[in-house]
Amino acid sequence: QEEKKQLTLKVEELERKLETTSAQNIEFLQVIAKREESIHQCQLRLEEKTRECSSLAHQLEIAIEDAKNQVEQTRERAISRERAAQSKLLDLETQLSKNKSELNQLRQSKDDAERRYESRLQDLKDRLEQSESTNRSMQNYVHFLKSSYDNVF
DSSP states (O other): OHHHHHHHHHHHHHHHHHHHHHHHHHHHHHHHHHHHHHHHHHHHHHHHHHHHHHHHHHHHHHHHHHHHHHHHHOHHHHHHHHHHHHHHHHHHHHHHHHHHHHHHHHHHHHHHHHHHHHHHHHHHHHHHHHHHHHHHHHHHHHHHHHHHHHHHO
16 A cells, blocks of 8 residues: 555656646747747838838938939039038938948847747757657656556555
């Protein structure tokens, strides 16, 4: 009876471990879902920055065309307008450069997040496989204990 109690306690402990492992698997799946959402958000920000860069490029083209028209009207107005346009051009180029830099950083961040996600996903797959292997081992051990118990009695 003492052995039966011990075996029963071991079986209960193994069942608790199995429940714990199942809970961890659920947590891992939730972490994966959060990571996927994060990647999705990064992609949305990347698309937004791309549209913004396109808009800035269009604004830059408009500013350059305005500067050309002003040069044709009068020489004095052209000089003052050209200075303003050059200043605006520099600002736009600086902003465009900044946005391109941010875009590159976002792309790198997205790539890093994807690599981390893939790494984490592989890690979780490995852990799941290990967990399943442990579960199978535990089930085989419980089956062995049951068989041994039946053979003894």
